[in-house]
Amino acid sequence: MFAKYFEEYQIGESWQSKGRTITEADIVNFASLSGDWYPLHTDAEYARQTPFQQRIAHGLLVLSVGSGLLHFEPGIVxxxxxxxxxxxYHPTFIGDTIHVNLEVTELTGHKNETGLVTVRQQLVKQTEEEVATSKVKILVNKK
Incomplete structure (x- = not known):
């Protein structure tokens, strides 16, 4: 999505990423990297006693995987x-496959021949449940 110069974007333009399945290794590696060993993510017995009844992916892991599904073109971004x-909105479990939907909502010129592309980001899993949303701004070059 972020492979075009600022002037090439249009409000309302949308894009969908490929999918990515969340694995147990993702959760363990993220816990190791971040230091977040909260038992809802890492302790199967603890998680069974929660309303989720199983381990869930860290919210920040889900956002990070979503970021990895985007394309950021060097020299433009x-x-x-x-x-x-x-x-x-909904938990992401081990085995869920998520993808990202983006829609351009705002275009704002910035200093030094750059512009801000604002998108509504939606992370969706294979059940079509919306996992998370956010407003993201990417600084890109103008032509």
Missing amino acids: VAFYSMDEVRF
């Missing part, structure tokens, strides 16, 4: 500028 209004 300057920076990941911001993420606001993050909401989590």
Whole structure:
């Protein structure tokens, strides 16, 4: 999605990523990297006693995987500028496959021949349940 110069985007334009299945290894590796060993994510016996009845992926892991499903073209993308209004709606379990839907909602010129592309980001799993949403701004170059 982020492979075009600022002037090439249009409000309302949308894009869908490929899918990615969340694995137990993803959760363990993320817990190791982040230090977040909360038992809802890492302790199967604990998680069985919760309303989810099984381990769930960390919310930040889900957002990170979503970011990895996007395409950021070097030389065009300057920076990941911001993420606001993050909401989590449904859990992501081991074995769920998520993808990202983006819709351009705002285009704002910025300094130094750059512009901000604002998108509504939706993370959706194979059941079509919305897992999370956010407003993301990417700083891209102008032509």
